[in-house]
Amino acid sequence: MNKGTSRPLTLDDGARVGVVGGGPAGSMFSTFLLSIAERVGLDVSADVYEWRDFTKTGPAGCNMCGGIVSESLVENLAAEGINLPTTVVRRAIDSYVLHMDVGTVRFETPLKEMRIAATHRGAGPRGTTPSQWEGLDGFLLKLAEDRGARVVPGRVEEVAWTDGRPLVRTRGGSFVPYDLLVVAVGVNSKVLGLFGDAVPPYRQPRTRKTYICEFAMGRDLVEERLGSSMHVFLLNLPRIDFAAIIPKGDFATLCLLGRDIDDALVEAFLDAPEVRACLPLDAEGAKRVCHCAPHLSVRGAREPFGDRVVFVGDCGVTRLYKDGIGAAYRTAKAAAVTAVFDGIAAGDFRRHFWPVCRAIERDNRLGGLVFMLTRLIQKARLLRRGVVRMVSDEQCRNGAQRRMSRMLWDTFTGSAPYRSVVARGFHPAFLARFAGNIIAGLWPRTRRG
Amino acid sequence: MDTGALGKVYNDGEVIVRQGDEGHCMYVIQAGEVEVVREGDGAEIALAVLGAGDVFGEMALFDREARSATVRAKGEARVLTLDKRTFLRRVHEDPSVAFRILQRMSHRIRQLNDEIARLNAEVGKLRPGQ
Numbered sequence: 001m002n003k004g005t006s007r008p009l010t011l012d013d014g015a016r017v018g019v020v021g022g023g024p025a026g027s028m029f030s031t032f033l034l035s036i037a038e039r040v041g042l043d044v045s046a047d048v049y050e051w052r053d054f055t056k057t058g059p060a061g062c063n064m065c066g067g068i069v070s071e072s073l074v075e076n077l078a079a080e081g082i083n084l085p086t087t088v089v090r091r092a093i094d095s096y097v098l099h100m101d102v103g104t105v106r107f108e109t110p111l112k113e114m115r116i117a118a119t120h121r122g123a124g125p126r127g128t129t130p131s132q133w134e135g136l137d138g139f140l141l142k143l144a145e146d147r148g149a150r151v152v153p154g155r156v157e158e159v160a161w162t163d164g165r166p167l168v169r170t171r172g173g174s175f176v177p178y179d180l181l182v183v184a185v186g187v188n189s190k191v192l193g194l195f196g197d198a199v200p201p202y203r204q205p206r207t208r209k210t211y212i213c214e215f216a217m218g219r220d221l222v223e224e225r226l227g228s229s230m231h232v233f234l235l236n237l238p239r240i241d242f243a244a245i246i247p248k249g250d251f252a253t254l255c256l257l258g259r260d261i262d263d264a265l266v267e268a269f270l271d272a273p274e275v276r277a278c279l280p281l282d283a284e285g286a287k288r289v290c291h292c293a294p295h296l297s298v299r300g301a302r303e304p305f306g307d308r309v310v311f312v313g314d315c316g317v318t319r320l321y322k323d324g325i326g327a328a329y330r331t332a333k334a335a336a337v338t339a340v341f342d343g344i345a346a347g348d349f350r351r352h353f354w355p356v357c358r359a360i361e362r363d364n365r366l367g368g369l370v371f372m373l374t375r376l377i378q379k380a381r382l383l384r385r386g387v388v389r390m391v392s393d394e395q396c397r398n399g400a401q402r403r404m405s406r407m408l409w410d411t412f413t414g415s416a417p418y419r420s421v422v423a424r425g426f427h428p429a430f431l432a433r434f435a436g437n438i439i440a441g442l443w444p445r446t447r448r449g
Numbered sequence: 450m451d452t453g454a455l456g457k458v459y460n461d462g463e464v465i466v467r468q469g470d471e472g473h474c475m476y477v478i479q480a481g482e483v484e485v486v487r488e489g490d491g492a493e494i495a496l497a498v499l500g501a502g503d504v505f506g507e508m509a510l511f512d513r514e515a516r517s518a519t520v521r522a523k524g525e526a527r528v529l530t531l532d533k534r535t536f537l538r539r540v541h542e543d544p545s546v547a548f549r550i551l552q553r554m555s556h557r558i559r560q561l562n563d564e565i566a567r568l569n570a571e572v573g574k575l576r577p578g579q
Binding site for chain 1: 457477479529530532547550
């Protein structure tokens with residue numbers, strides 16, 4: 001493959017684009033590419049290669065992810081004219097509940113409306129019967145199809161290059177040449193391995209194993225125990241950076257993110273009283289129906305582009321722990337805009353696509369700091385008491401004065417960049433009030449003592 | 450209400466945006482209809498009825514004028530709020546996000562031009578000597 005020529009490479013009338021992967025990144029890239037091309041009068045076609053059938057339940061139709069569409073992404077999609085229907089959103093979320101051993105606090109969306117979408121990526125967990133619901137991935141792929149993309153239901157087995165152009169071959173098929181190849185497979189896909197040699201500067205993202213489990217609870221129990229809130233846990237358990245339980249219709253999804261999450265750690269988490277209160281695992285309670293241990297990108301790919309090739313979604317760069325679908329949207333959009341307006345050479349992607357990825361990567365470094373501080377809070381009971389006191393105290397204050405609530409909201413929802421979270425966290429007024437609450441948290445113990 | 454419904458539900462006649470108020474948000478209708486009315490001299494003039502997928506209040510994102518009309522639910526309507534700051538931050542990052550809204554505004558200007566032309570024609574008929 002030619003990894004960087006100086007000659008201009010552009011998408012011209014009749015150009016063919018191959019998109020490997022029909023998850024959110026591939027679907028949104030195709031939708032935006034075809035929409036923008038139509039606006040400027042450019043006639044291009046897009047083939048989306050996706051072997052999964054998103055109408056199937058269980059692993060066959062699932063892309064293994066928490067399935068949260070963040071507040072900012074819900075807004076961005078709405079502005080783009082993509083409104084998530086009630087058949088896709090299993091539970092609209094209006095609040096977060098933070099559980100700690102020292103207490104529980106609830107904080108609502110700043111605008112007090114349902115602004116976060118809990119979805120299943122496929123048609124539903126293993127063993128369930130397909131219902132009136134559709135998965136997020138199937139919905140977005142259908143949008144791309146409606147825009148004119150052709151879905152090729154096959155697994156890509158080989159990628160080659162001839163005269164600087166990419167060729168794609170599916171199982172039992174022949175090579176199909178493209179003017180631009182868009183790689184939109186997840187980090188868990190074996191297909192990603194095909195690109196190591198085919199695109200020399202590219203190096204896959206660094207990943208970490210996570211744990212996702214679906215529990216069947218029944219709608220009534222979900223409403224009673226979880227309601228319309230996402231439940232986040234800051235427990236003093238090792239190696240867990242983030243733990244959440246998300247209500248989704250009759251089900252609840254457990255997401256554990258961290259380092260070396262094994263069965264023993266999962267059981268220790270499920271056995272914590274704060275977790276059992278949300279997720280009762282007795283005979284009448286929640287039943288595990290499906291689980292997986294997918295890898296999650298924790299550091300972006302090196303050089304996720306070349307002449308006539310670009311990597312979007314988490315096989316390129318994604319956000320640390322949060323809003324992966326939002327990062328797929330941003331990188332897919334940036335790649336589509338670049339391809340139509342600027343060109344498809346490595347230099348074009350470097351100048352116009354890479355800054356978007358780099359901004360996400362830089363923000364992730366601050367995200368690392370945020371999660372380091374979160375781990376500190378997990379370990380220090382004194383700090384946890386300070387958090388609970390401060391959030392409780394803020395409930396009677398106006399929006400701008402809810403500094404801890406806003407910071408936790410932005411941290412857990414992924415609605416704002418990590419740099420905003422850090423800026424809030426190091427604001428003198430925040431630090432002073434937090435210190436005051438930590439000290440106040442000492443008082444009852446001192447008096448008793 | 451459907452548990453998968455995003456946004457906020459407004460009951461029939463409930464005001465979502467009031468003419469003269471300061472605007473910090475725009476809105477996208479998720480389900481149902483809203484009516485846009487202009488208030489003045491104790492009377493109301495109906496300007497439009499908007500349905501699912503339509504946006505309103507978008508002018509507040511681009512100017513600092515007060516709301517130019519009142520918008521209220523016509524029947525039960527579900528509406529998603531788009532925060533001005535969040536939206537403009539995204540527009541600075543990717544200006545094409547605003548394309549759809551510009552397209553809507555362009556469409557409305559065309560409708561207004563047609564309306565002005567129609568009203569001028571009617572005034573012309575009422576004043577045949579001019």
